[in-house]
Every structure is written in structure tokens, then in C-alpha cells.
Amino acid sequence: MAASLRLRGATSGLRYWSHRQRPAAASLAAVCSRSMASKTPVGFIGLGNMGNPMAKNLMKHGYPLIIYDVFPDACKEFQEAGEQVVSSPADVAEKADRIITMLPTSINAVEAYSGTNGILKKVKKGSLLIDSSTIDPSVSKELAKEVEKMGAVFMDAPVSGGVGAARSGNLTFMVGGVEEEFAAAQELLGCMGSNVVYCGAVGTGQAAKICNNMLLAISMIGTAEAMNLGIRLGLDPKLLAKILNMSSGRCWSSDTYNPVPGVMDGVPSANNYQGGFGTTLMAKDLGLAQDSATSTKSPILLGSLAHQIYRMMCAKGYSKKDFSSVFQFLREEENF
Amino acid sequence: MAASLRLRGATSGLRYWSHRQRPAAASLAAVCSRSMASKTPVGFIGLGNMGNPMAKNLMKHGYPLIIYDVFPDACKEFQEAGEQVVSSPADVAEKADRIITMLPTSINAVEAYSGTNGILKKVKKGSLLIDSSTIDPSVSKELAKEVEKMGAVFMDAPVSGGVGAARSGNLTFMVGGVEEEFAAAQELLGCMGSNVVYCGAVGTGQAAKICNNMLLAISMIGTAEAMNLGIRLGLDPKLLAKILNMSSGRCWSSDTYNPVPGVMDGVPSANNYQGGFGTTLMAKDLGLAQDSATSTKSPILLGSLAHQIYRMMCAKGYSKKDFSSVFQFLREEENF
Amino acid sequence: MAASLRLRGATSGLRYWSHRQRPAAASLAAVCSRSMASKTPVGFIGLGNMGNPMAKNLMKHGYPLIIYDVFPDACKEFQEAGEQVVSSPADVAEKADRIITMLPTSINAVEAYSGTNGILKKVKKGSLLIDSSTIDPSVSKELAKEVEKMGAVFMDAPVSGGVGAARSGNLTFMVGGVEEEFAAAQELLGCMGSNVVYCGAVGTGQAAKICNNMLLAISMIGTAEAMNLGIRLGLDPKLLAKILNMSSGRCWSSDTYNPVPGVMDGVPSANNYQGGFGTTLMAKDLGLAQDSATSTKSPILLGSLAHQIYRMMCAKGYSKKDFSSVFQFLREEENF
Amino acid sequence: MAASLRLRGATSGLRYWSHRQRPAAASLAAVCSRSMASKTPVGFIGLGNMGNPMAKNLMKHGYPLIIYDVFPDACKEFQEAGEQVVSSPADVAEKADRIITMLPTSINAVEAYSGTNGILKKVKKGSLLIDSSTIDPSVSKELAKEVEKMGAVFMDAPVSGGVGAARSGNLTFMVGGVEEEFAAAQELLGCMGSNVVYCGAVGTGQAAKICNNMLLAISMIGTAEAMNLGIRLGLDPKLLAKILNMSSGRCWSSDTYNPVPGVMDGVPSANNYQGGFGTTLMAKDLGLAQDSATSTKSPILLGSLAHQIYRMMCAKGYSKKDFSSVFQFLREEENF
Incomplete structure (x- = not known):
């Protein structure tokens, strides 16, 4: 060599x-x-x-x-x-x-x-x-x-x-x-x-990226679900974020990139989910995680469901929004 | 008053x-x-x-x-x-x-x-x-x-x-x-x-606890899935944990309570998942989250699946182990 | 007595x-x-x-x-x-x-x-x-x-x-x-x-109803997913329904109440999902299944996810449509 | 030609x-x-x-x-x-x-x-x-x-x-x-x-098979979940199967291949899940469904979760049992 x-x-x-x-x-x-x-x-x-x-x-x-x-x-x-x-x-x-x-x-x-x-x-x-x-x-x-x-x-x-x-x-x-x-x-x-x-070895760079992004997708959706549930149970969003961030629920999605509008400044949720990391790209990375999991026969129950959720969001008009818009996707009520 | x-x-x-x-x-x-x-x-x-x-x-x-x-x-x-x-x-x-x-x-x-x-x-x-x-x-x-x-x-x-x-x-x-x-x-x-x-108001203490624990359960399972997938793709567990912890996948479950034996000291995963917060207790808290989500009509796709996973673990002999044993549950292969 | x-x-x-x-x-x-x-x-x-x-x-x-x-x-x-x-x-x-x-x-x-x-x-x-x-x-x-x-x-x-x-x-x-x-x-x-x-004994009438409706919800969503996937893979919907119905995928949702418009007459999917059994009612019954599963500690992985899917549909404008509209929910692409 | x-x-x-x-x-x-x-x-x-x-x-x-x-x-x-x-x-x-x-x-x-x-x-x-x-x-x-x-x-x-x-x-x-x-x-x-x-056209044979087997897996797991829940709620298994089979929960897995031992004769569940269609094979077919869904961007929420469940079963000693053994997997309680 x-x-x-x-x-x-x-x-x-x-x-x-x-x-x-x-x-x-x-x-x-x-x-x-x-x-x-x-x-x-x-x-x-x-x-x-x-x-x-x-x-x-x-x-x-x-x-x-x-x-x-x-x-x-x-x-x-x-x-x-x-x-x-x-x-x-x-x-x-x-x-x-x-x-x-x-x-x-x-x-x-x-x-x-x-x-x-x-x-x-x-x-x-x-x-x-x-x-x-x-x-x-x-x-x-x-x-x-x-x-x-x-x-x-x-x-x-x-x-x-x-x-x-x-x-x-x-x-x-x-x-x-x-x-x-x-x-x-x-x-x-x-x-x-x-x-x-x-x-x-070759491939582990991809592996690390895929694993990180899968965990990111899971904790982002989890943060969105927890924040939404808490708000519906009567908690103030900022207070709830503060509590999570000093507790065991803390994660990058809750403390650095909170998906709830009004909780943090300078993140996509503060700007109608413009910019950031698009839902389509997250769906793509989760597809890679899915493929890797299938070929290595690794169970990824939450990762797989996260993949499907981002897949659905792409079909529902969220493809170009930041992936933290999953909060909006879960929350929004439409009246027909 | x-x-x-x-x-x-x-x-x-x-x-x-x-x-x-x-x-x-x-x-x-x-x-x-x-x-x-x-x-x-x-x-x-x-x-x-x-x-x-x-x-x-x-x-x-x-x-x-x-x-x-x-x-x-x-x-x-x-x-x-x-x-x-x-x-x-x-x-x-x-x-x-x-x-x-x-x-x-x-x-x-x-x-x-x-x-x-x-x-x-x-x-x-x-x-x-x-x-x-x-x-x-x-x-x-x-x-x-x-x-x-x-x-x-x-x-x-x-x-x-x-x-x-x-x-x-x-x-x-x-x-x-x-x-x-x-x-x-x-x-x-x-x-x-x-x-x-x-x-x-009354009830929000419970709400905060429930939301935190639901997010904790989700990010713990997510961490276990990501670590397991990464290991099967050839990554060293300690290195992968380090990468996650400096990236957007970082969460309490990855940086403070890592579920993979050998990655951290002084956590249940370092001691055969003894002590800590039992799987049964996590399943109980997720049941409360589920009830609250049903009564407030909040979608909790990952929270609900996390509930079912901890429910299954209880039936499979993990009830008294720490809830981070979900890594073991996902990983272990039995030969029959 | x-x-x-x-x-x-x-x-x-x-x-x-x-x-x-x-x-x-x-x-x-x-x-x-x-x-x-x-x-x-x-x-x-x-x-x-x-x-x-x-x-x-x-x-x-x-x-x-x-x-x-x-x-x-x-x-x-x-x-x-x-x-x-x-x-x-x-x-x-x-x-x-x-x-x-x-x-x-x-x-x-x-x-x-x-x-x-x-x-x-x-x-x-x-x-x-x-x-x-x-x-x-x-x-x-x-x-x-x-x-x-x-x-x-x-x-x-x-x-x-x-x-x-x-x-x-x-x-x-x-x-x-x-x-x-x-x-x-x-x-x-x-x-x-x-x-x-x-x-x-008392309560088993409810139990039978709840179990039936949970299985119904699961097989309806499954039918919708399978039909949608098949159509995207190039199959004619009527032909696919016919194949499923003569095979092991056959179920009431595929052979009696097919959710894909154009496949059957006289069902809600043939009439823009009007009439039938509303999505809200299905979400309610799945909430009961969830409660019963939690109290009996029975794992219902698909049942629980089906619950969440119908919950989301209610929030997305499908509440009054027949529950077979899950096909439309999964399929429809919005352009923003 | x-x-x-x-x-x-x-x-x-x-x-x-x-x-x-x-x-x-x-x-x-x-x-x-x-x-x-x-x-x-x-x-x-x-x-x-x-x-x-x-x-x-x-x-x-x-x-x-x-x-x-x-x-x-x-x-x-x-x-x-x-x-x-x-x-x-x-x-x-x-x-x-x-x-x-x-x-x-x-x-x-x-x-x-x-x-x-x-x-x-x-x-x-x-x-x-x-x-x-x-x-x-x-x-x-x-x-x-x-x-x-x-x-x-x-x-x-x-x-x-x-x-x-x-x-x-x-x-x-x-x-x-x-x-x-x-x-x-x-x-x-x-x-x-x-x-x-x-x-x-070429490929639609595979597509039909994959769609059928995905729906089969979903309805089999659904049947197992519903039967298990009903039994825990006090219903007799044979009676519950009869009720499902005359109702809208009816499917091939409930009426022809029931997964609960004692309900039917001549099926794998009557013979300790020997013979039949192995869990590994079902996991393989679900992997194909997953791949097809990813490449056509079709959401398969239940299909994807079914895939993960069969993947886990393979790791838990069920790989050679018939795929209806998912009932046993969900039901069995281990005492540690």
C-alpha cells in the first residue's frame, strides 16, 4: 500500500x-x-x-x-x-x-x-x-x-x-x-x-451515519409525541421542554432542535419548518437503515415505524419541510 | 384559601x-x-x-x-x-x-x-x-x-x-x-x-412525568436499535456511542445510561441489567401514557409501540431487569 | 334466581x-x-x-x-x-x-x-x-x-x-x-x-366485539397497504383483489368490503367512503381494545398501531368517512 | 414473437x-x-x-x-x-x-x-x-x-x-x-x-405474491393478538374463533389456519407449529415487501411492523416453526 x-x-x-x-x-x-x-x-x-x-x-x-x-x-x-x-x-x-x-x-x-x-x-x-x-x-x-x-x-x-x-x-x-x-x-x-x-473498515462511515440518523428520527418523533401529549394534558410547552431537558427524556431533538413552535429560537420550528433537514431526506436515510437492518437481520421496531411515518409525511405535503415538522403532522386537526 | x-x-x-x-x-x-x-x-x-x-x-x-x-x-x-x-x-x-x-x-x-x-x-x-x-x-x-x-x-x-x-x-x-x-x-x-x-394545575405533575417517561422509553429503545444495528454493521460499540453523543442522535439513554454492556461503567448494562428502573415499571408508566393519549385523542405512534415492546419484555422474563435491557431483548439470539 | x-x-x-x-x-x-x-x-x-x-x-x-x-x-x-x-x-x-x-x-x-x-x-x-x-x-x-x-x-x-x-x-x-x-x-x-x-360470563359480549373489531381494523389497514403496494408495483386493483381472495391473504376487508374504489360495488369505497362504519367509531373501539389489553397485560402490537392510525385519521379530516378510507389516507399524495 | x-x-x-x-x-x-x-x-x-x-x-x-x-x-x-x-x-x-x-x-x-x-x-x-x-x-x-x-x-x-x-x-x-x-x-x-x-407485465407475479404474503402476515399476527386478548378477557378460544369467522374479523388465518392450539385440527397449531410455512420464510418475504415499498415509496405501517415481529421471532428460537407460532410468541410467559 x-x-x-x-x-x-x-x-x-x-x-x-x-x-x-x-x-x-x-x-x-x-x-x-x-x-x-x-x-x-x-x-x-x-x-x-x-x-x-x-x-x-x-x-x-x-x-x-x-x-x-x-x-x-x-x-x-x-x-x-x-x-x-x-x-x-x-x-x-x-x-x-x-x-x-x-x-x-x-x-x-x-x-x-x-x-x-x-x-x-x-x-x-x-x-x-x-x-x-x-x-x-x-x-x-x-x-x-x-x-x-x-x-x-x-x-x-x-x-x-x-x-x-x-x-x-x-x-x-x-x-x-x-x-x-x-x-x-x-x-x-x-x-x-x-x-x-x-x-x-469501509462502510462503517455509512453505518455510523445511518445509525445516528435513525436514532435522530426516532427521538424527534418521540419528542413531538411527548410534547403534543403534554400540551393536550395542560402543560405549557416551554415548561415541558425545560422539564424534559433536565430529566431522562432529554435528547438533541428536545434541547437543541425542539419541534414545537415558540419553544426555541433559531430552529426550523420557529420559522414554519423552513430550512433544516427535509423530510424527504430523512425518509431516504431511514430507507437505508431499513435496508441495512434487513440485510443484517437486525430488528428495528421503532426505526421501521419512524421510516413509515416519514414516508407518509412525504405523501401528505411535508416533503420539503424540516423533519421536525412531524410535530405539526401529529398535531394538526383538519376540519372537513 | x-x-x-x-x-x-x-x-x-x-x-x-x-x-x-x-x-x-x-x-x-x-x-x-x-x-x-x-x-x-x-x-x-x-x-x-x-x-x-x-x-x-x-x-x-x-x-x-x-x-x-x-x-x-x-x-x-x-x-x-x-x-x-x-x-x-x-x-x-x-x-x-x-x-x-x-x-x-x-x-x-x-x-x-x-x-x-x-x-x-x-x-x-x-x-x-x-x-x-x-x-x-x-x-x-x-x-x-x-x-x-x-x-x-x-x-x-x-x-x-x-x-x-x-x-x-x-x-x-x-x-x-x-x-x-x-x-x-x-x-x-x-x-x-x-x-x-x-x-x-392539578394533574400536570403526572402529565410531565408521563411525557418524560414515554420519551425516555422511546429514546432508550431507539438507542438499543441503533447500537445493535451499528454493531452488526461492524462498528465498535464504544466508538458508535461516542459518535452518537457528539451528533444529533445524542440522548440521555445514549450518553448517560447506555444500554450496551461495555460502553459505560456504573450503569445497569454494566451489571447484567440489575438495579435501575424495572421493565415492569416502565410498562406501567407507558400504560398511563397510553390511557392519557386515548382520553385526549393524541396520536402516539412510537409511544404506543414502545408500550407494546415493554409489555412483551415483561412476558419474556425481563420484568425485573432494568428497562435498558431492551438492548439484550433485541439482540439475543436463541438456538433451538 | x-x-x-x-x-x-x-x-x-x-x-x-x-x-x-x-x-x-x-x-x-x-x-x-x-x-x-x-x-x-x-x-x-x-x-x-x-x-x-x-x-x-x-x-x-x-x-x-x-x-x-x-x-x-x-x-x-x-x-x-x-x-x-x-x-x-x-x-x-x-x-x-x-x-x-x-x-x-x-x-x-x-x-x-x-x-x-x-x-x-x-x-x-x-x-x-x-x-x-x-x-x-x-x-x-x-x-x-x-x-x-x-x-x-x-x-x-x-x-x-x-x-x-x-x-x-x-x-x-x-x-x-x-x-x-x-x-x-x-x-x-x-x-x-x-x-x-x-x-x-358478563363482559364477554364486549370482549368478543372488541376482539372482532380490532382484528377488523388490522385486516382493513393491511388490505389497504397490500392493495396500495400492489397497485404501485403495476398490478390491476381488481385482479389483485381476485388473487388475494383466492389465496391466504383473503379476509372480509378484501372480499366483502374492499377499500379500493372501483373494485366492488355497493360498498363505501364505491361511494367516496360515505356511510358505513365511521373512522371515529373504529378509533373508539380500538381505544377499548387498548384499555383491555393494558389491563390484561396482553401485547397487541398491530392492534395498538392500528389504533394510532385511526386516531391520526380522525385528526386529518377522515373522522366521518367509513373506516375503509384508510386506503385513501395511505394513498393520497398532496402537492404543496 | x-x-x-x-x-x-x-x-x-x-x-x-x-x-x-x-x-x-x-x-x-x-x-x-x-x-x-x-x-x-x-x-x-x-x-x-x-x-x-x-x-x-x-x-x-x-x-x-x-x-x-x-x-x-x-x-x-x-x-x-x-x-x-x-x-x-x-x-x-x-x-x-x-x-x-x-x-x-x-x-x-x-x-x-x-x-x-x-x-x-x-x-x-x-x-x-x-x-x-x-x-x-x-x-x-x-x-x-x-x-x-x-x-x-x-x-x-x-x-x-x-x-x-x-x-x-x-x-x-x-x-x-x-x-x-x-x-x-x-x-x-x-x-x-x-x-x-x-x-x-414481468414482475407482477412477484408483486402479487409479495402483497398476498404481507397481508397474510398482518392478518395472522392480528388473529393471534385478537385471540390472545379475547382469551385473557375470558372467552373460550373455539367460541371466539367461531364468532370472528361469522363476523367482519374473518380471515384465512382465523377460519382456515387458526394459530391457537385446540381450535382446529390438521393445522400447524395443532401440531406444535411443526411443518407449514416457516417463520424465516415469512420474514424473507416481508423483507421483499419492505424493499418494494421503499422503492415505490408506499407506506406500509402494519406490514413493516409485521416484518420486524417476524424478524424478532427468528432471533428468539421460532425460525423453524410455522409462522402461526406468533400466537405462542405473544402469549408465552417465561418465569425467571
Whole structure:
């Protein structure tokens, strides 16, 4: 593996130091080498709502980009800023030995890697391919196998945090793959996120993300049910939230992202559930959890019901609202 | 109401100062008066696992007790310590104008108040009756009405925290009832708990407790499902817990009471799910949540399923284990 | 018991023959006696949507009625037809020794029996009190105890079948109570229904009804889910229904009351879900199932979720539609 | 299409008569032609519990077989009976232009068709490939596309009915594919089943099977819950079953396959849940329903929960018991 890694840019050893491992005083030479390494172009495929600000943060850190998106319009802005736009993932792979992919579904990811003009058609040995899409961990594993056959390295690194965190460079990356390559990934991911967590073998980044989001969906619906029940039993919403947050019912959904309008400021529930993390996206992630649970034969009784609830909300006009709108979904009474 | 309150002990106005309201410098006279007030006997009905240490904490604060329990053995210890044991709730009410009840079910509470030899048979005008049992809020409201007819005051004040918290005087009390009486309740409850929270009208103490425990049950099962799924997908349990706890899946069940053996010390999962809060008790509280949801027509999809899961666990040998054993229930594979 | 029964009208032994037991040739004397018995007035309390046509069927069979309803308007029609209207359940009990009650909730039933002017205030010894309301079986048992204390007989006899079956006298009655009294109940119930089924001790009539309706709710939602999924997978609805109905998925909801518009004629789904059995009523019955399951500690995972689904439908504008509209609820996509 | 069919055996038009369409009196010539047609060998891949008796029924109807199974032992019996055993699916395709596949999972089916030595490697133009495996309908569609590219015809024809029905030739086949080919499929399938139902385009056979089995699982669990609740409320099981079966709760699981021991004879519940349709198989089919629901975004609240319940049962020692053992799972109380 060491050999193949040499092929990747001119970035020498320094790249492999994680923040924790970095020697107290790095020599000037090393720093220079690293600064030069930064100028090695990085490929970026998928410039949607998330990919766009992520790519910009790489630019801010001085990385020249090789760009591709199935929608040419998504590339314009980058072209005007002087970045190089190419016409296929294969072309990206020809020109960059570090590539980040940020795509909406498993199918898109498979196409970008294994499609007719996919990355694998022209990938160089030793390249580092980081997929930040949220997809089925078993697909990540499949992709990793194919990438490995070509002598390159694949890591899954899905993100936590929305468009806001992408813009401010505060995403959390959950990274799966060979541990020796983690620092290399961290160099790039650290430009886009404030937390880069190593999770284990390929696929575990996806697994961590899926598990977190499943628990998030469950505790959000639970918070919505508990708040709604309490209100109907005569409790003041703010007081109830305060009680929950000092008790064992406390969770991120109750203390940081409360779904009841009027309880907190600066969250989607304070703004008619605009912005935030859309119900459709939550339904998608729960679909991945469901698939993983089915393939590993793990019972997920609440996770499965949460999936169905978000599925129904999508069909009832909540698809673009923040996922905390489940409170509104449970509460609202219509008169016919 | 003011008039009736005078009837209660010799405690005058001071009793009505909550911690927040207490004047910066209380005069010596007032302190003396209060100290004398402490000597007015307090009635205590129900000396089970929780009632026993709660009553002892009242004793430590200098309150003489008038004791009753349906099981005479439960009173022995107190009798030997010099407290007065009587033979019915009515007799308690005859001798004490402040009474705390701590009983296992709605039926026991109704019996203690409205039964043939219940409190209401001999309650004095102006008495303060505090029910710390966890029961249906609609039953609390019924009891409050009957108590009010007798010219006395009823407050519901269920607790959060288990036997350990009862012993160390660190329970949380959630109090419902007339706000003017809250300080009077707080004087006694503050001897047994470190948090005494005013929740609103009669029944809202129960409502807050029920809502908290329903959310707790949901997030505990959710944590168990997410941890189990993650482990089967190849994640290390400690690492997964760490990731959840720094992400949006974070909840009390993941960061303070993690259900997976080996992740945390000092929690029931580290001790074969011994101690803690039994599955049967959680099933009982979820039954109350279910009843309240049915009577207020509030949808509780996850709460209802959580209820059924804890119901099943009770039938499958988990009734005496801590409620975090749902992880074991979901995980364990039997070979037949 | 035999002695007390003599007190009831002049109806002698004949009344106790069930259809199965009736002797091949009844003597003329017996027939005359029975015909006279028919003229003994029967009390009827609760003349709503169901009670109204039920009472009329008793009239058609020659029974004079003693009528009471909390809404005087509900009695007008009967008064004009010459029946006697009185001003309380107690007055009904004074004038009739066989009474049928048909009320919407447990609370109404308790009021009619045990209220200030309830039946029990003036009930005669040996009276037969039949409650056809659908209520909690534990309430039925309570009422039976109180009735028994007065030397009278209580039976629970909830109905299956809607307003149409009530009009045509084709209801099914599920009867709980002392077996010796069943034939006496059957004499009256047989005028209003085509099936009168003895279920066992008091409360089992309610139990049978509740169990049936819970299973009905589950299989209706299941049918709606399966039909919707099949349609989305490309199957023709009529063909899918046909396949289910010849296979192991067959159920009353698929073969007799299919919820998909266009599959069957003469059912609510063919008429925009008008008529039939309202979603609110199903939610109420599922609430009773939930209560019974909680008190008997029986796990009802699907029953409980079905309850929550009907609860949500009530909040989303489906309360007055037939309960088969769950297909529409699951299917409909709103565009916002 | 007519042209391609000519390529297949010498069976001329007669093959296309369904049982319903067959002329009242077939001429001797036609019968001879058909008899000759019967001698065209039929390929059979997958000779497990189901495939074995199905293949034998084809033999009984005079079809010589070309046999393949990944486990050579499974073929012995057929070899001894004089049938031809080959060493790969490709070899089957080389020697037979009508092939039936009966495999346990989507993965096995994909391997048999598209694998290194799969059918598609040597399939002849105009061949009829019938897959009786129960797999994801989207996989059936994929296979159909690949088969079509080779100029052959693919139909999905999953079965309903267990090993008993396979032995007695009483399976039900649900067939998806080009309608013109249905009669050709029916000729073979009619030898193994008493019902051969045309469902529509490729994949709809699977869809029908999946929808039926999902509804079956739901109504079975519902029946178990309702019977258990009724029994706990004091009803006699046989009487309750009788009441349900004459009421709107009636379903195949209550009237034909009742899960409560003692209610019916000749069903798995009468024999400690031996035989029948295993819990593992039901969990597998529910996994397919879940996948289909996720990909078509159809809400299946009860179906999804049923899936999780069967998943749990598999982990709790019920995997080999009949799926009606859910009654036992819900009911049994363990004492620890």
C-alpha cells in the first residue's frame, strides 16, 4: 500500500499525520512540502446543494479543482472562478489522484464510479477516492472492492450537518476505510468539516451515519409525541421542554432542535419548518437503515415505524419541510 | 384559601417562601418559627421501596411522622425509631395536616383517599395532601375534586429518579396543583429531592412525568436499535456511542445510561441489567401514557409501540431487569 | 334466581327457550302466555342512530315501549307513535322490568345505571337489564355487580352491524351474562338481530366485539397497504383483489368490503367512503381494545398501531368517512 | 414473437390452450402432437424442498428433464430415475429451450441467470425461462431485460402453497410476463399447480405474491393478538374463533389456519407449529415487501411492523416453526 500511496501527488508523509499525531514542531521543509501538496488538484464530482459549498471550502484552502456534474449549469460558477470543468467522472480521474464524490443516491454513486464513463475507467493507481454521499453501506463495500482491483483506495465519508454547516466548514465526516489512509482523507475533509471521525473498515462511515440518523428520527418523533401529549394534558410547552431537558427524556431533538413552535429560537420550528433537514431526506436515510437492518437481520421496531411515518409525511405535503415538522403532522386537526 | 391554610400546623407565612422567593435575610424569629413548624408531624402513607427512604429523609430533617402501610411489616423500622404508626389512612389524617402518599397504582391511591378508612374520612380542613404516586392524571384530578370538597388541598407530585435518588434525597418532584400552595409543598418535598418543579394545575405533575417517561422509553429503545444495528454493521460499540453523543442522535439513554454492556461503567448494562428502573415499571408508566393519549385523542405512534415492546419484555422474563435491557431483548439470539 | 325471574312480567318458562331448544310443538297455552308476555312493556334508553331503528323493531314485534333519551327530541317520534316517554332512566326502571340501553360511551352507560336518576334508583327485583352499548368490559362487570346487588340481572350485548342492519333487524348480538338468562335476552334481541350469540360470563359480549373489531381494523389497514403496494408495483386493483381472495391473504376487508374504489360495488369505497362504519367509531373501539389489553397485560402490537392510525385519521379530516378510507389516507399524495 | 416460439420444441399451437380454453373434443392428431411435445426436455434448476416435488410432477406428465443444482446430492434421485444431470445452468440452457428455476434468493437467481456459467451464457433464441423463485420484482425485471436481449422470453411465476401443495400438484402460480407467452408457461405450470394466474407485465407475479404474503402476515399476527386478548378477557378460544369467522374479523388465518392450539385440527397449531410455512420464510418475504415499498415509496405501517415481529421471532428460537407460532410468541410467559 505504501508504494501505491507514493503515486499520489507529492504530498509525502506529512499528510498522514492526524491532528492528534502531528509532531509538536513540524520542520519548515515539511510545511513547504505540504503547502505544495495543497496545490495538487483535487477532483470533485457532484456540485449540488451540499457539494457546491464543500467544493468552495476546498478552493479556499488553496486546492485547485477538477469539476464534474451531470448538470453542466452546476459547474458554471466554478468555471468562472477558474476551476477546470471536465465532461465525465472518467476525465476527473484522469486529471486528479484525489477525488471527492457527493451524490444523492446509491445509483448515482454506482454510475459515477462504475458507469460507462465512470471514475474506474481512468483511475490512476494509488488514487484516493472519497465518497461523501449517504448510501447503502453494502454499496460502499462493493465500490471499495472494485476500486481496490484498480490499485486505488476508496473511503466512505458521509457527512452530518446541513447546507449551513457545509458553508461554514463545520460538517462532521464519518469515515470508513483502511486506517492508514485516514490521515490522507483527513487533510481534505478537514477543510470542509470541523469533525472528522474514523469509524473503522469501509462502510462503517455509512453505518455510523445511518445509525445516528435513525436514532435522530426516532427521538424527534418521540419528542413531538411527548410534547403534543403534554400540551393536550395542560402543560405549557416551554415548561415541558425545560422539564424534559433536565430529566431522562432529554435528547438533541428536545434541547437543541425542539419541534414545537415558540419553544426555541433559531430552529426550523420557529420559522414554519423552513430550512433544516427535509423530510424527504430523512425518509431516504431511514430507507437505508431499513435496508441495512434487513440485510443484517437486525430488528428495528421503532426505526421501521419512524421510516413509515416519514414516508407518509412525504405523501401528505411535508416533503420539503424540516423533519421536525412531524410535530405539526401529529398535531394538526383538519376540519372537513 | 388563606383562612384554611392557617389551620395547618403553626407554620405561618414562612412556609410559603420558595427557595427563589425567600427573603435575603430571614429574621431569627422567623427561623425559630420555622424550626418549630418542622416539628409538626407529617403523615406518610406507603413505605415501600421508594416511600421508605423518602420518609427517612423527612425524619432526618426533623419531621415527626405519622405512618401507615397496608403491610404492617413495612412500618416496624419506623416504629422502632420512635415514629407513630396508626392503623388506617383515616387515622393518619386525624393526626397530621400534611400528608404524603407514595403508592404503586391508581387503585391504591383511590383506596387510600376515598376508601372506607381513607384519608377523606377524617381529613382536617386546610390540610395539605401530596400524592407522589405515579398515576393517571385524570385520577389525580378526581382526587383533587374530592379533597377540595372537604376544604383541604391536593397536589400531585410524582417523582423522577429511582431508589438511589430517594436515598440520597436527590429525587426530582414534578408538582401540579394550586400555585399558592406550591411553597408549602416545596418545604416537605425539598427534604426528599433536589429538584422541585412547579408544573401547573392539578394533574400536570403526572402529565410531565408521563411525557418524560414515554420519551425516555422511546429514546432508550431507539438507542438499543441503533447500537445493535451499528454493531452488526461492524462498528465498535464504544466508538458508535461516542459518535452518537457528539451528533444529533445524542440522548440521555445514549450518553448517560447506555444500554450496551461495555460502553459505560456504573450503569445497569454494566451489571447484567440489575438495579435501575424495572421493565415492569416502565410498562406501567407507558400504560398511563397510553390511557392519557386515548382520553385526549393524541396520536402516539412510537409511544404506543414502545408500550407494546415493554409489555412483551415483561412476558419474556425481563420484568425485573432494568428497562435498558431492551438492548439484550433485541439482540439475543436463541438456538433451538 | 328462578324466584326472581318470576317477578319479570308474566312470561313464564317459554321465554327461556332458545331457538335451538324450543320444543317441536309448543302447546296453545304456552303460545298464548308468550303472546301476552309480548305485551309487557320494554324499557329503551338511548334512541340515537342505532337505538332508534332497534326500538322500532321491538315495536314491530308488538312490544310497548317505555322510552328515555337525554335529548327529548329523540323521543318525539316514539311519543307520536303512542309509546310512553318518561323523564329519567329511573322512571324507565319503575315501569318496565326488561330494559335495553344503547349508549355511546362507558360514561353514558354508568350515568344511565348508577347516576342520580339512574336505573338502579328504582330497578325492580328480577328485572333484566341488557346493555347493547359498546363499552369497556371491565365497566360492564362493574355494572353487573351493582345490578346484582339490587336483585336484578345484567347482560352485556353489544352489536355488530351498522345502521342498515339495525333497520333491517339483521344485527349480530354478542351476549355476556348468566347462561340461564340468555333465552330471556334472546327473546328481545332476536327482534332486532338475526344472530344472537352467547359468549360466556358478563363482559364477554364486549370482549368478543372488541376482539372482532380490532382484528377488523388490522385486516382493513393491511388490505389497504397490500392493495396500495400492489397497485404501485403495476398490478390491476381488481385482479389483485381476485388473487388475494383466492389465496391466504383473503379476509372480509378484501372480499366483502374492499377499500379500493372501483373494485366492488355497493360498498363505501364505491361511494367516496360515505356511510358505513365511521373512522371515529373504529378509533373508539380500538381505544377499548387498548384499555383491555393494558389491563390484561396482553401485547397487541398491530392492534395498538392500528389504533394510532385511526386516531391520526380522525385528526386529518377522515373522522366521518367509513373506516375503509384508510386506503385513501395511505394513498393520497398532496402537492404543496 | 410467433416466430421465436416456433423455435421452442415441436409443440405447435396446442400448447397455448389453457384448461379453460381447451376444445371440448381434441382430435387424436392433436393429442399425438401434444404427447410428442411432452417429450421435448424441460430444464429444471434448483431441486430443494420445493423444486424436488415440482420437478417430479413434470416427470409424471411425461417431460424428460435436464437437471442442475449447486448441491450435486440434490440431483442423485433424478439421475437414478433416468433424467439428465448437467454441471451448470449454462449447460441446461444448451439442452433445453424451456427452463424452470426455483431458487431461494434474489442472489441465487441472478447467479443462475447472469453468473459465469449462467443460463444466459448459452440460452437459445426463443427459449422460455420461467423463474418460480420468490424474489424482488425489480430483480425479475432486470433479469427479463437481459433475457430479452438474448432473444428469449422471461416470466416470473412465484408459487403460493408449501411442500404439501408442491407434492400434490396443487400450487398456485402467479405469473408475470408477456401475455402471449402465458399459455406456453401454463402448459408446464399446470403440471405442478392447480391455479395458474396471469398477473400482468414481468414482475407482477412477484408483486402479487409479495402483497398476498404481507397481508397474510398482518392478518395472522392480528388473529393471534385478537385471540390472545379475547382469551385473557375470558372467552373460550373455539367460541371466539367461531364468532370472528361469522363476523367482519374473518380471515384465512382465523377460519382456515387458526394459530391457537385446540381450535382446529390438521393445522400447524395443532401440531406444535411443526411443518407449514416457516417463520424465516415469512420474514424473507416481508423483507421483499419492505424493499418494494421503499422503492415505490408506499407506506406500509402494519406490514413493516409485521416484518420486524417476524424478524424478532427468528432471533428468539421460532425460525423453524410455522409462522402461526406468533400466537405462542405473544402469549408465552417465561418465569425467571
